Amino acid sequence: MKPDLAVLYEHPQWFIPLWAALDRHGIAYEAIRLSDHSFDPASRDIPAPVVLSRVAMSSFLRETQHGIFYAQSLYDHWAANGATVLNGADVIAIDSSKARQLSLISRLGYAIPETRIVHRREDLLAAARTMRWPLMVKANIGGSGAGITRYATEEELAQSVKDGTVPDSVDSVLLVQDYVPPRGGVITRVETLAGKFLYAIEVESGGDNFDLCPADACAVTRGPIRMAAVQPPAAIVEAAERIAQATGLAVGGVEYLIDDRDGVARFYDINALSNFVAKPLDVLGWDPHDRLVEHLKAAIEEAR
Template sequence: MTRPTADTPAVHILHENEEWIPPLAAALDAAGVAHREWPLTGGSIDLSAEPPHGVFWSRLSASSHTRGHEHAKEQARAVLRWLESWGRRVVNGSRAVELEVSKAAQYTALRAAGFEVPHTVVVFGTGDLKARARELPLPFITKHNQGGKGLGVRRFDTLAEFDAYVDGPEFEHPVDGITLLQEYVVTAAPFVTRAEFVGGRFVYAVEVDTSAGSFELCPAEACAVPEPGAVAEPAGLFRERVEVSAEHPLVVALEAFLAEQGVEVAGVEFFETADGRTLPYDINTNTNYSPDVEAVTSRSAAAALARFLGAELAAVSAVAA
């Protein structure tokens, strides 16, 4: 790690999961970018005190509560508002956090911007679940509003099956009390696509093979939720979609959308359906750039990220000098 002194401007990585940091830190080290970690797992801040100098990059994950960090979302909100109030350079700031932790926020923002999204009913608590489920065609799926890791994703082929789930001990209560009922989409082919953006610009698109039911976040027939105990083989799951370029109409539209939402680093997942639709269904503002994905691409999003953060840090340091 490039270790800055206490008063040296640095890239501060706000996160709650140590396991995600090594590849990102390695890219920053390779680019010679000074960086520190800022755990979203406790501590304190003085709102009247000036924050340290540098660039602050938020990597809050919607699934933080599954790792015992149920208050990371609230900590990120407070810290980012504090940093922004002092005029600090924040990458994926407070507006991005609200998209990260709410699929309802993602879908409403995407729809307002002109994108088609999966038909989704948002249910608060459990009282309306059964009644609203009867408004959807069968089959349908459930998922958690604050999700990630396939939280709450289940397919239901009958209303009797769904009613028993809602009333039974296996019901998965979402951390924010919000369950999504969503159309079950049939994809044209057994894959989904994830487009990566750094600094608001497209880097690459990766096709994810879902034929074995390995992509559990996807609300589509091709993305069947794995059976209990099933283990997906990582080999061969990814390939770069070179035909999805910076000039692709969806990519151009997504760049404009991310800029409007204040999201500078993102992975946007979408699928092409059997009935001819292209549906974005998940916006990830905490992209990890796994080695398996980076190995099949002609470009490195991790390296692009390090260059972007390094350039932002250099600009901040020049102003402070």
């Protein structure tokens, strides 16, 4: 007998709170590890009526043979054979491309950091000459702050290109982006569920530390970071919800910062993998995993 829910995951420790919440609510589920998975494209079998993606774009940091593009193909296969896939192939296509994220956000009418997209390292300098300094070079597929380097001058970037030390991306797409000084030294991540505001966390940005994931598992290697629950202005909440809905996020975060130079809120990241905040009862006063499970229950009922 098939379970009601299948969860495809990559990181072995990140989802212990999710498994606990599913057990607490009595949901029959199968946890499927991505790293050793395979599928038959001629098979019409699906693991469960509802599938939840918990695949991190940072998976390439942990396994050279990462499964990002494999998961996209797998989700498309399962969906074509009748599964309801939450954060499926179309969402991964956006989650795995900062270029697509910024294009989507801009089309919706919201401010982003000034950015140029290239696909060759040797084109970085030409793109940078149309922008102001300092700037950053970012990998199109990142995660946990990976593949981001700040450059103060053209000479510094030129030397990095010459030395072959500029960031790389697993899809060979790079971003040249304005370094936006965050007001108050903080960024804000707005978490959404079913396209609606769930909560927001303000995270302290420490200089050139771009790994600002609020989950416990993300903090292990770099020490604690300051974070606090906040209530963004209504216009920001509405913007985050529109971005999440346009992306098709079942659950996920939208990040922004306030540009200290002009006070403009600039959105810069869409993240379909929400580990949720560390110690949610201390930070939020409630556990968002319970609300996620309620959403999964509704999806399961609809799929029956």
